[in-house]
Amino acid sequence: MADTRVLVTCAGGKIGNAVALQLLEQGVATRALVHREDQRSNHLRERGAQVVIANMMDYQQVQDVMTGINRIYFHPIFDPHALDSTVIFAIAARKARVEAIVQMGQWL
Structure with a gap:
């Protein structure tokens, strides 16, 4: 997995944070x-x-964050516009x- 580069979205949240820390370990x-x-x-x-730092509702920011990434752990944002x-x-x-x-x- 030496060439694997993973993006974890919502990494400041409880689940995304735990996933990011496990990957780093x-x-x-x-x-x-x-x-x-x-x-x-x-x-x-x-x-x-x-x-x-990026806004998941901003396409350009999301696209920029994915540069050089080949795998993603995607945790959708909790927002009324989550589908968007x-x-x-x-x-x-x-x-x-x-x-x-x-x-x-x-979903709670």
Whole structure:
């Protein structure tokens, strides 16, 4: 997995953060997408993640974040416009020629 580069979306959240930390523990090059700087993003950076701040509703930002990525752990944003952000994500991932996507979602 030396050439694997994984993007974890919503890496500042409970599940995305746990996934990113587990990938880092396994030595996987991990890019953590967060929507703001805080203690969780700082902790990810300290553990070796490349932390990027982006808005999942902004196509250009999402496309830029996927540059150089070949696998993605996609956790949809919890937002009234989650479907819109998922479409944005899917279009950007296809354009970036991502090899594999794992998605997990939860609805309370």
